[in-house]
Structure formats: structure tokens, C-alpha cells
Amino acid sequence: MEESENAEKDVCADEFVALSDFTADGTNQLSLRRGDRLVVLSRQCEDWWWAELRGVVGYVPAGHLLQCRLSTSTSNLSADSAPSPEEQQNGQAQDLEDPWQDEEYFGSYGTLKLHLEMLLDQSRTEAYRQVVLNNRDFLRDKVVLDLGCGTGIISLFCAQLAQPAKVFAxxxxxxxxxxxxxxxxxxxxxxxxxxxxxxxxxQLPHKVDVLVSEWMGNCLLFEFMVEAVLQVRQRWLAEGGVMWPSSAALLLVPCQAHSYYTESMSFWKNPYGLDFSPLQPLAQQEFFSKPKFSHILEPHNCLSVPSVVLNLNMYTLTVEDLEEMAGQFSFCVNKPGDFHGFCAWFSVGFDSRQAGGDAVELNTGPFSEPTHWKQTLFMLDSPVSVQQGDSISGSIVLRRNPAWRRHMSVTLNWTCRTGTEDDCKASSVGTKTFPMWR
Incomplete structure (x- = not known):
């Protein structure tokens, strides 16, 4: 970080308040405390902005900020002056008119582009079709609610392949x-x-026997359509009713990402015989500080056996549970390579309610048929060389954004130990928070 030439700035349209704490994990980032008031100098990308706080400038995560129009003094705002979590959740934070960004979110589903992508995803669509086929006797004379039905394909499966009494799409x-x-x-x-x-x-005329929905997003929870599913479950699912999916899991694996690392970071060393290395810190900030959506992880780039880090029971999960979810992991490296980061994906399970019927699983990982979700890549700032038998352990925390309710952050903490547990030769420790934005 560098000292600003003008430590005291007048309040302008680019003054923001920090909604929650943030701990910098690089020398070019600023740490924030809830209630801090800062001036955004430039918006380098959608996730990270260049800002000034108490005379020091650096990168700050855009998801932690809310634009404010308060007093003209930058010295009188305490943490108690910031919007409360209750105000943020209810959309009453200062100048925050649409915490769900409904116009953008639902507008994108009003065009055919996303629906085409989902319908072309045979793994996804056939999984739901198979659920209906496997349970067609059970579905006879039942009332089904298809939430977020899109083009209505799941509802049409139910109507044509089973004999439900009614389907609300x-x-x-x-x-x-x-x-x-x-x-x-x-x-x-x-x-x-x-x-x-x-x-x-x-509003429905009565409760339903089955609630089915395709609510999953990147890293399982992203965009938080799951909250709508849980609200409908509480209001409209009859006692003993069925949830499809019935369960969900988030999986993680340490991985290599040579191609992405080369094109994003190594490229800047010597392109066309010129020294572009001063751009490497900027490239690291721009490309590695946020997750890479729609990454295709080749199985041979997995450095270990994947691990389930979160398990969700769709019958007992609550809206309050969504605010923060944490899991642990412990991997044994099974091949030598470069530990570039972690890859995440999800699976969902559909319980069978028909005698002799098979449960259905939809897995979006690299060892299954491809889906439109693909995988999500979280890059370390620099790779770590690992050998067979090394261990990588730590935790993952998914935190819902306190203001923008469809967004979240993912924090990964890890320790990489070389050698066996009984003969540990060296270890490296790291932590990194990734904002997830649409």
C-alpha cells in the first residue's frame, strides 16, 4: 500500500460504508471494520475496487461496501452507525433499494438464453425426468409444486409421465x-x-404433496434461490410431503490449473520478448481474487480424492442456516504436482418414494457427465509444489452477503504439510476470501 497524497477528501458520490469486517490477505488490500467510511477512487473490476481509508489506499472487496449519503465529515461514523444486520436483511440499509436485485435476476430468466443452456444440459434435465419416471406410481393423484419452473419442462414431465391430480408451475x-x-x-x-x-x-388453494425445484447455483448456494424453496416448504408443503432434491452436498478437491495459471499469470513475464512483469501483481488481483466460474476440471488434475465439505438435508435446512455454513477437509495428495488451488462442485440426491424404485443423483463434478454448472475454481496467489503423501487440510466457510442477498463470499483456510504425519518436514499455511458475484 502507499500513502495517499490527499488524506482528507470531501464527501462525494463515491463515499461508501463497510457493511462487515474484512481482513486483508495481501499488501495491496485494505482491512475493513464494520462502519468504516471510505472513498472509492476507481472500480478496477466488478469484485475489487481501489479505495482510500484513513489516508491509505488499496483494494477492497466491493461486496462489503454500501454507498452512503451521510454527514460531510469522514470522522464521525462509528461501527454503531452502520446498517444493522436486520436492516440489511430487510432491505432497509441506506440507499439499498433492491437487496435481491430482482430486476436483473428475474430479467435474465425472461429470455431464452439461460433456458436454452439449462435444457441443453442433458445430465440435469434427464435427472429430473428420471425422478418422475422412477416415482410415477407414487405421483399418481398427488399435488405437485414446481418452483422456478422456467419453461415448465419438469411440470410437463409430471403431467405426461405420471398421473398427478394437479401441478402448480x-x-x-x-x-x-x-x-x-x-x-x-x-x-x-x-x-x-x-x-x-x-x-x-x-397463493394456492391448498397444500401440496411434492415440492420439486431446480434451485442450485455455482458452489451449490450461489444466488440463493434455495431460500425461496425453504419458504415455500414452510408454507405449502403438506406434513409428510416430499422434497426433490431431498439432499445436497458441496464437494472440494485440491487441484492443478496449469493452463489457467499460464494464461493469467506466467504470460506477463516475457510476452513478445518484452518484460511485462510489473503487471503480474495486477493480474493476480484481477484473475485470482475471485472464483473462476464454469471451469472444466480434468480428472487428471485432481491432486487427491474429492471430499464432501457440506451436507444439506432439504427437510430440515432453515433460512437462518444459509447465513454462514462451514465445513472441514483433509486431503492426502496422491500424485506429485503443483497445488494451484481448490475446485468445488455439488451433487443433489432425490429420494425414491416408490417401492423398489431407485434414488437418483445429479453430480456436477469432473468424474460425471458434464453439466452447464461445470466446476468453480479458487486459485491460490501462487502454486505450492506437492508430492505424493503430502497432506492438505483446513476449512471452508460460505458467508452470505449482508446486503446483496444473492451474493456470498467463500473463505478457504489451508495447511499444506510435506512428508507423512509422523515425519512432517515442512508446512505452509494460507487463507483467502473470494467474493462471489453475478
Missing amino acids: VEASSMAHYTRQLVKQNGCEDVVSVLQGRAEHI
């Missing part, structure tokens, strides 16, 4: 208008009713 985006047409076009209008509206606003 709920969709908040403008796609609902076309879903009604698709239901009629496929001759299912007597069974499927399309309702447009958000989960917390829908």
Missing part, C-alpha cells in the same frame, strides 16, 4: 407467459396451472 419471470403456451401446446392445461409470481407471494 410457479415462475417469477416473464417466461411464465410462454410457459402457459407450452403447457397448452402439449395438451397439459387440464393438469398444469402456471402461476407467475415470487415464492413468498404465491
Whole structure:
């Protein structure tokens, strides 16, 4: 970090307040305490901004900040002046009009681009179709709620492959208008009713026997559609009713990422015979400080056997549980290589409710058929050389953003030990927080 030439700045449109604490993990970052007031000087990328705090400048995570219009003095704001967690959660924080960013979120589902991507994902779509097929006797005369139905394909599976009494297809985006047409076009209008509206606003004539939804996002929870599923479960699922998916898990593995490391970091050493190395710190900040979505992890780049770090029971999970979820991991390295980071993905399970029926699992990992989610890559700042028999242990924490409710951060803490547990020769310790934004 470097001292600012102008430590005292007048309040401007770019003054922000810190919503929560943040501990810097690099010399070019600023540590924040809830309530700190700072001036954003430039927005380098969507996740990290260049800001000044108490006369010092550095990078700060955009997800921890909220623009404010308070007094003209930068010295009178204490931590107690910042929005409370209750105010943040209820969308009452200063100048925060849409903590869910509904217009952007539901607007994206009002076009065909995302629906095409999901429908082309055969692993995803066939998993839900198989669930209906495996439970068609159970579904006979049942009432089904398909939450976030999109084009209504799961509802149509239910209507055509089973004989439910009723299917309520709920969709908040403008796609609902076309879903009604698709239901009629496929001759299912007597069974499927399309309702447009958000989960917390829908009204049904009675409770339902089955709640099915495809709510999963990157790293399982991202975008937090799962909250809507839990709200509907509490309001509309009959006692003893069925949740599909019934369970969910987040998996993690230490991995190599040579291609991505080369194109993002090594490239700047000597491109076209010129020394571009001064750009490497900026490249590290820009490319490695946030997760890489839609990463394709080749199985041979896994340095260990994957481990489940979170397990969710969809019958008992609560909205309050979503605020912070933590898990532990311990990996034994099974091949020599470069430890570039961690890769995460999820699996969901669908319990069978039919005698003799098979449970269905949808796994989005590198050892299964590809899905549109692919995997999420979290890069270390620099690789660590590992050998067979080394160990990598630590923890992962998923924290929901206190203001922007569809976003979250992922914090990874790890210790890499060389040699066996009985004969540890050396160890390296690290921690890194990654903001996850749409």
C-alpha cells in the first residue's frame, strides 16, 4: 500500500460504508471494520475496487461496501452507525433499494438464453425426468409444486409421465407467459396451472404433496434461490410431503490449473520478448481474487480424492442456516504436482418414494457427465509444489452477503504439510476470501 497524497477528501458520490469486517490477505488490500467510511477512487473490476481509508489506499472487496449519503465529515461514523444486520436483511440499509436485485435476476430468466443452456444440459434435465419416471406410481393423484419452473419442462414431465391430480408451475419471470403456451401446446392445461409470481407471494388453494425445484447455483448456494424453496416448504408443503432434491452436498478437491495459471499469470513475464512483469501483481488481483466460474476440471488434475465439505438435508435446512455454513477437509495428495488451488462442485440426491424404485443423483463434478454448472475454481496467489503423501487440510466457510442477498463470499483456510504425519518436514499455511458475484 502507499500513502495517499490527499488524506482528507470531501464527501462525494463515491463515499461508501463497510457493511462487515474484512481482513486483508495481501499488501495491496485494505482491512475493513464494520462502519468504516471510505472513498472509492476507481472500480478496477466488478469484485475489487481501489479505495482510500484513513489516508491509505488499496483494494477492497466491493461486496462489503454500501454507498452512503451521510454527514460531510469522514470522522464521525462509528461501527454503531452502520446498517444493522436486520436492516440489511430487510432491505432497509441506506440507499439499498433492491437487496435481491430482482430486476436483473428475474430479467435474465425472461429470455431464452439461460433456458436454452439449462435444457441443453442433458445430465440435469434427464435427472429430473428420471425422478418422475422412477416415482410415477407414487405421483399418481398427488399435488405437485414446481418452483422456478422456467419453461415448465419438469411440470410437463409430471403431467405426461405420471398421473398427478394437479401441478402448480410457479415462475417469477416473464417466461411464465410462454410457459402457459407450452403447457397448452402439449395438451397439459387440464393438469398444469402456471402461476407467475415470487415464492413468498404465491397463493394456492391448498397444500401440496411434492415440492420439486431446480434451485442450485455455482458452489451449490450461489444466488440463493434455495431460500425461496425453504419458504415455500414452510408454507405449502403438506406434513409428510416430499422434497426433490431431498439432499445436497458441496464437494472440494485440491487441484492443478496449469493452463489457467499460464494464461493469467506466467504470460506477463516475457510476452513478445518484452518484460511485462510489473503487471503480474495486477493480474493476480484481477484473475485470482475471485472464483473462476464454469471451469472444466480434468480428472487428471485432481491432486487427491474429492471430499464432501457440506451436507444439506432439504427437510430440515432453515433460512437462518444459509447465513454462514462451514465445513472441514483433509486431503492426502496422491500424485506429485503443483497445488494451484481448490475446485468445488455439488451433487443433489432425490429420494425414491416408490417401492423398489431407485434414488437418483445429479453430480456436477469432473468424474460425471458434464453439466452447464461445470466446476468453480479458487486459485491460490501462487502454486505450492506437492508430492505424493503430502497432506492438505483446513476449512471452508460460505458467508452470505449482508446486503446483496444473492451474493456470498467463500473463505478457504489451508495447511499444506510435506512428508507423512509422523515425519512432517515442512508446512505452509494460507487463507483467502473470494467474493462471489453475478
